[in-house]
Amino acid sequence: MKEARSSSWSDLLPELLGLVLMRLPSLIDRVRLKAVCHSWCSNARLQPLPPPPPWLALLDGTFLSIPDGKIIRMPASDNAFCGGSSESWLFFVHSDGRCSLMNPFSKAALDLSKLVKRWFNARSIYKSFRKLEYKGVHICQPPFAVNLSLESHRLPCYPLDDIAFFSGKLYGVFGGGELLTTFEIICGLDRKPKTSVVKCITNHPLVKRILPQPLPSSCVVKTYLVEYCGKLLMVERKIGWADPTSRYPLEHERTVAFEVFEADLSTKPGQWRCVFELGDQALFIGKHCSKSFPAGECNGIQKDCIYFMCDYLSLDLAFDPICDPLRESGVYNIRNGKITPLLPETAVVPQHRGGKWCSTWIFPTDDV
Structure with missing residues (x-):
């Protein structure tokens, strides 16, 4: 004793x-x-x-831990605009026009000063929502971070909804899922990466699931691409508004449902197939980063659920780059269609403050 x-x-x-x-x-x-x-x-x-739960980067450069709601402050690039993330890396545009990737956990950094400055104007990203220029850089895992300009290609006249790096290729979805295009990264003799359109997937889902909850009469649909256990998924986010007669459809918006589809690349043309469950995984979706993540009791992440934040601007905020990521956020269960708050009732909801960052998911590592 x-x-x-x-x-x-x-x-x-x-x-x-x-x-x-x-x-x-x-x-x-x-x-x-x-x-x-x-x-x-x-x-x-x-x-x-198991990997620690994701964090949500907030506008002021702090991080919100999910699901416990703790606020974390970590050193990051000073006087720089954070335009997105990939895994545990953040993408920054500095005041002098220089671009870089930084891992706030390991403190590793990668300079991207050779990128064309005009593509990364922090103000234009909110006016035109041209996320391709941002996401096309940080979607390629470090140290292979390259500039992927797709503007020079003769693409269909559809708005680009999202892109994702999957099975060594870059995929882009257009027209709300009507077209999925593959961009192949080719390194020529000059060692400069190039892109070429090599395949298209048409035929929007022929089989639609019956949603547990009825949708409003009018909805806006946002589309995301995400890699999931060796599969490429398209996630459709249904955003409805309370007043159908309003001149500004996103003025009183709220997310009401999600639908998930898997790309079947074995057929020509390819097909979208409806997904009814995610197994032991959850999806974290956002305009600047989307990723599947293992769920379980040990980390508090719910399986068969989609974690989402407010990654779009209402029309009355079209000229204001500040958008509270928690203003319209939650956890959607694809089995029963129920939406619960992103943070538990016991968590202190952080006050909305502006800053130079966009709201994006980041996935910590234990290497600290």
Whole structure:
């Protein structure tokens, strides 16, 4: 008993430490545990752990931890506009026009100063919603970050809804899912990457699911592409408004439903097939970053659910780049059609503050 009372916390068996870590999904809590002593830090690095839950980058440069609602402040690029993310990397446009990628967890950085400056004008991104120029850079995982200009190609006269990097190719969806095009990255003798249109998928879904909840008479549809367990998914977000007679359809908007489709590339032309469940995964969707993520009780992420934020502007805010990501956010269950708040009732909802960042998902790693 005397020896037991004099034992140090640093002598905690690695097996017990692992059990503790499994109950600490938050990256911040894991970091605090590692900081207790050298022994805990060394043993913690040996434990196989599920990835920590995603964070939501806020406009003022802080991060919101999901689902506990904690606000995290981390050093980032000063005086720079954050235009998107990919995994644990953030894409920045600096005041001098220089572009860069930075990992706020490992502090690694990648300079992209050779990018054409006019494509990354922070003000024009909100006026024209030309996310291709932003997402086309950070969608290619570091260190292979390249400028993907698709403006020179003769594409159909559809608005580009979203792009995604899947199976070594870049896919773009047009016209609300009417057309899916593949852009192949080709490196020529001059070592400069080029793109070419190599395949198109037509035929919007022939089989539509019966939604659990009826839709409003008028809806706006936003489309996202996301890679999911070796499959390419298209997510349709239905945004309705309370007053159909309003001149500004997004003035009183709210997300009412989602539909998910899988691209079947085995047929010519390809087909969209309806998806009714996500298994043990959840989808985090957004204009600047979309990703599937393992769900489970250990991390508080709900399976068969779509996590969404407000990534669009109402027409009355068309000239204001500040948009509160929590203004129209939530968790949608694709099985029963129910929408629950993004944060639990016990969480303190952060006050909306402006800044130089766009709202985007970022996925922490344990390498800190």
